[in-house]
Amino acid sequence: MTSITMTGGVSSISFVVMMVIFIAATIGLGIYGYRNTKDNQGFLLGRHKSNSVIIALSYGATFLSASAIIGFGGQAAIHGMGLIWLCFLNLFLGLFVAFVVFGTRVRRAGKRLGASTFADLLGKLYGSKSIRGFTAVIIVLMMPIYCAAVLKGGVNSLAVITGLTEYYDVILIVLALVVGVYVVYGGIVAVMYNDALQATIMFVGMLTILIVTYVTLGGVGEANSDLVGLWDTAVSDGMATKTLPGFNGWTDSASFGTPEWLTLVSTFILGVGIGALTQPQLVVRFMSAKDDRMLNRSLIIGSIFILVIVGAAYTVGPLTNQYFFANYGGIAADVALGTDFIIPTFVVDVFSGIQFGDIFISLFLLSLICASISTISALMHTIGSAGGHDLFSLLKNRKEGTFKDIQSLRVNRICTAIVMVLVVIYCYLMPSDIIAKATSLFMGMTAAALLPAFAHGLYSKNPDKRAAILSIVTGTGTYLLWALFINKSSSVFLPICKWITGNAVLFSGNIQYVDALLVALPVSAIVMTSFLILRKVRSKSDSGDETNIAD
Amino acid sequence: MGILGISDPFILAGYIGCVLTVVLCVYWGLFRSGEEGEEE
Numbered sequence: 001m002t003s004i005t006m007t008g009g010v011s012s013i014s015f016v017v018m019m020v021i022f023i024a025a026t027i028g029l030g031i032y033g034y035r036n037t038k039d040n041q042g043f044l045l046g047r048h049k050s051n052s053v054i055i056a057l058s059y060g061a062t063f064l065s066a067s068a069i070i071g072f073g074g075q076a077a078i079h080g081m082g083l084i085w086l087c088f089l090n091l092f093l094g095l096f097v098a099f100v101v102f103g104t105r106v107r108r109a110g111k112r113l114g115a116s117t118f119a120d121l122l123g124k125l126y127g128s129k130s131i132r133g134f135t136a137v138i139i140v141l142m143m144p145i146y147c148a149a150v151l152k153g154g155v156n157s158l159a160v161i162t163g164l165t166e167y168y169d170v171i172l173i174v175l176a177l178v179v180g181v182y183v184v185y186g187g188i189v190a191v192m193y194n195d196a197l198q199a200t201i202m203f204v205g206m207l208t209i210l211i212v213t214y215v216t217l218g219g220v221g222e223a224n225s226d227l228v229g230l231w232d233t234a235v236s237d238g239m240a241t242k243t244l245p246g247f248n249g250w251t252d253s254a255s256f257g258t259p260e261w262l263t264l265v266s267t268f269i270l271g272v273g274i275g276a277l278t279q280p281q282l283v284v285r286f287m288s289a290k291d292d293r294m295l296n297r298s299l300i301i302g303s304i305f306i307l308v309i310v311g312a313a314y315t316v317g318p319l320t321n322q323y324f325f326a327n328y329g330g331i332a333a334d335v336a337l338g339t340d341f342i343i344p345t346f347v348v349d350v351f352s353g354i355q356f357g358d359i360f361i362s363l364f365l366l367s368l369i370c371a372s373i374s375t376i377s378a379l380m381h382t383i384g385s386a387g388g389h390d391l392f393s394l395l396k397n398r399k400e401g402t403f404k405d406i407q408s409l410r411v412n413r414i415c416t417a418i419v420m421v422l423v424v425i426y427c428y429l430m431p432s433d434i435i436a437k438a439t440s441l442f443m444g445m446t447a448a449a450l451l452p453a454f455a456h457g458l459y460s461k462n463p464d465k466r467a468a469i470l471s472i473v474t475g476t477g478t479y480l481l482w483a484l485f486i487n488k489s490s491s492v493f494l495p496i497c498k499w500i501t502g503n504a505v506l507f508s509g510n511i512q513y514v515d516a517l518l519v520a521l522p523v524s525a526i527v528m529t530s531f532l533i534l535r536k537v538r539s540k541s542d543s544g545d546e547t548n549i550a551d
Numbered sequence: 552m553g554i555l556g557i558s559d560p561f562i563l564a565g566y567i568g569c570v571l572t573v574v575l576c577v578y579w580g581l582f583r584s585g586e587e588g589e590e591e
Contacts, residue, residue, distance in 0.1 A: 052580075081557070084565035091572040100579065224556025253561035296583050303576035307569055 015162075015362035022201070022366060023178070026194055030182035033190025040407035043187035044116040044385055050192060050288045052297035058195035058374075059285045059298065060305040061202065063094060063276065065375030066154040066368055067439045069206065069313045072268070074339040076317025077332040078243070079264050080250035083317070087310040089273025095302050098277055103286040103295045105458045110287035116405070118280030118382070119390040121287070122450070125457035126465045129394055134472060136390035138449060139280055140383055142442055144419065145493070147379040148426035149438030151176060154372025155427075157344045161365055172427060179373045180420035183380045184413045188288060191377045198370030203308055205367030208360060209347060210312035213319055216350055227251050227322045234321075234331055242333045244513075250318035262513035267440050267489060270518060275443020278450045280386070281378040313343070320346040344368070380423070384416025431492060440515070441483065441490055448479040448520035452528045467531040475524030482516035490516060 037043050050058075076083040106121065115121035119139060123132025155172045159165045182190045217223035231249030233239075246258020254261040276282065289295050317332075320342055324335040327349070336342040347364045351357035392415070393406040430438070452475070453468040483490040485497045485506045498504050505512045557563055 081559075081562045082565070084562060084569065088565050088568040088572060091569055091576070096572060096576055096579070221556045226556075228556065228558075251557055251562060252559045297580045299576040300580035303573040307573050311569060 014359045015365060018362050018366050022369075025197055026178070026182060029193045029197060030186045030190045032193060033182065033186025033188075036189045037185075037187040037409075040389070040409045040412060041116060042189070043409050043412050044389060045284065046188045046192065046288045049290050050285075050294065051290065052294045053301060054192055054196050055285055055289055055294060056298035056301035056305065057199035058192040058378075059095075059282060060302050060309070061195040061199035061370070061374035062281055062285070062378040063090070063279070063375075064202075064306065064309050064371065065150045065439070066157070066372040067150055067375070068310055069202075069368065069371050070157055070340050070343045071149075071153055071439065072310075073313035073317040073343040074332075074336075074341070075268060076314040077250075077320045077336075077342045078339060079254075079260070079268070080247070080252070081315065081318050082253050082264055083268060083314045084311070085265075086269045086273055087307070087314055089269060090276065090310050091303055091306055093273050094276035095299065095306055098282065099286075099295055099299055099302075102277065102283075102454075102458065103289075104292045106283055106286040107289050107292065107295060109458060114405070115287065117385045117389055118283045119386055120405070121283070122454060122457060123390075126453075126463050126468050128465045128469070129397070131453070131465070131468060131472065132390055133394050135280075135450065136386040136394075138446065138476070139386040140391065142445055143280075143379055143383050143386075144423050144426050145430075145438055146442035147376055147383065147419075147423045148430055150372055150375050150379070151423060152427045152430060153340055154368060154376075156340060157368055158365065160341060161344050161348055161361070173424060175369070175373065176376075176420055176424045179377045179380065180417060183377050183384070184416045184420075187412075188284070188381060191381050192285070192288070194377065195374045198374040199305060201363075201370045202367045202374075203305055205363045205370075206309050206312040209316055209364060210308075212350060212354070212360065213316045213323075216354075217319060217322055223319055223322060224251060227319060230322055230325055230331075233325070239331050239334065250321055257510065259510060259513045262510060262515075263489070266513070266515035266518045267487075270515065274451070274517065274521065275440070275445075275447040278446045278454055279443065280446070281382040284382065284385075316346070317343065323350065376423075380416055380419050383419045384412055387419070388412035388415030438493075441493060444515060444517035444520075445476070445479050445483075448475040448517050448524055450475070451521060452525045456528060456532075464532060464535065467528050467535070470531055471524045471528035474527045475520050478523045479516045479520035482514075482519050486511060487514065487516050488512040 036046070072083065072086065109115070109125060110121050113121065113124040115124050117136075119132050119135035122135050123129060151172065155168065155175060158175075159168045159171055164171065182194065186194075214220050214223055217226065228249065228251045231252070244258070244260040244263060246255040246260035248254060254264055286295060289298075320332045320336075323346060324330055324332050328335050332342045332346070333339075336345040344364075348361055351360040351364070354360075388408070388411045389405070392408065392411050393404075396406050397404065449472050452471045456468060456471075457463045484494055485491065488505050491497055491505050495504065497506060554563055557566075
């Protein structure tokens with residue numbers, strides 16, 4: 001068995017040409033954004049004129065980062081085609097339910113209440129400064145982890161594929177600077193228009209990879225059938241040593257209740273699938289829409305885009321095992337440098353052997369850059385806005401004893417620039433191979449903390465502030481406790497349990513594979529529902545007492 | 552029996568679910584757009 005190192009890198013002028021055109025287009029759209037950002041509202045939400053194509057592509061590109069392609073694509077190579085259920089949840093919950101159930105109400109409520117950010121909207125739905133502040137703090141504290149994971153993953157792959165690993169630091173800083181500059185100056189307009197450009201490149205790149213993969217492996221039916229048989233060979237040859245108990249092959253579902261099943265279903269499929277509903281950077285896209293019609297129309301392009309990008313990554317991932325076995329005598333987990341390098345290693349190797357391969361490798365690289373920066377730009381904008389608009393307004397109001405939104409374009413830009421620096425620092429503090437897990441962590445945390453309160457605020461005629469606060473606090477607390485002390489994969493982020501007890505988690509057995517979201521979200525929802533039922537019962541009995549007194 | 556080399560019902564259902572959701576989204580985008588216009 002041979003290990004692939006990719007030290008040769010990409011030696012093609014095509015990548016340079018593509019990059020020059022791409023950077024020129026990015027700068028052009030950045031300038032367009034700058035010219036259309038006249039004030040703070042323009043920086044935060046644009047001109048409320050976004051059409052369906054821009055919304056769909058921006059939503060899709062922000063939603064799907066390099067994490068979806070290389071992080072989750074690599075995980076699909078390990079965990080198999082069962083990950084296609086995450087594609088289904090991305091489409092059904094992350095797109096259809098997000099737009100139809102939440103999108104139109106978010107847009108109308110945002111306009112009615114004059115909200116400009118997710119925290120602002122949630123705070124105004126409940127008339128609560130503390131909810132707004134708490135949501136902004138979660139964004140400022142937790143989102144940089146997700147942002148740094150995406151940046152680090154993109155740069156890692158870029159450095160390895162191009163063979164420029166010694167310039168890792170330079171690539172990281174230059175990429176962060178390019179994104180930072182167009183977000184700071186161009187605001188949401190530059191972010192969304194660049195997203196649309198980047199989404200188009202991602203779409204072409206991933207569709208090409210899917211087609212070439214199946215052509216290389218002899219067609220759809222043959223490639224899939226070969227992968228079915230590969231598992232038996234891997235088991236008999238002793239290659240399946242890195243799989244969790246319960247894994248039955250890349251084309252078979254995992255055994256119910258086993259560590260493999262729990263990791264796949266609770267961490268990857270549900271954690272990310274449900275978490276997409278409360279992503280602050282995605283909610284802002286709804287608020288920037290011109291009208292409900294534009295939101296509904298966005299579903300057409302958005303769904304096709306997500307199906308191609310995510311479906312291709314989760315299908316190609318498992319198939320890399322077939323390719324690596326045929327060419328190098330080992331499965332993906334053994335041949336590639338690590339989980340996050342499986343897809344890049346595969347793409348470079350496959351395309352190196354075909355005509356115009358350099359152009360396709362360059363296209364893949366550009367897709368990867370696009371996937372990374374489209375998400376990073378949206379996250380930087382969201383974190384910067386949470387600091388520069390929400391927290392700044394709350395602090396200023398507290399100081400001056402007022403209750404108004406402070407509209408300061410300058411403060412927002414400064415905060416976004418600070419975020420850019422912090423994200424770069426965080427990249428150096430994070431462990432490797434954690435793109436997919438960091439994504440799950442952030443999405444799970446926001447869903448557990450905010451989803452019940454968000455839904456109640458949008459759908460109730462008289463949202464209850466105390467119920468929302470109770471739900472947010474219990475959701476956050478439960479999630480943190482479970483993630484830091486019970487779940488094995490999330491406890492690595494902040495190993496408090498290890499510092500206190502000497503063990504990575506409190507309990508052994510299958511419970512350590514259950515994701516925190518699976519426990520924290522029901523707790524958060526049950527607490528809110530119980531409180532609302534109790535309040536209704538109490539108000540009924542109070543009104544009954546009053547009637548008796550009147551009688 | 553399988554479809555395109557895949558016979559696991561859980562995985563097949565996942566792929567079919569994805570395609571059906573895209574069909575639903577296209578239907579919604581095309582035929583529900585006119586019903587929900589601007590209302591404030």
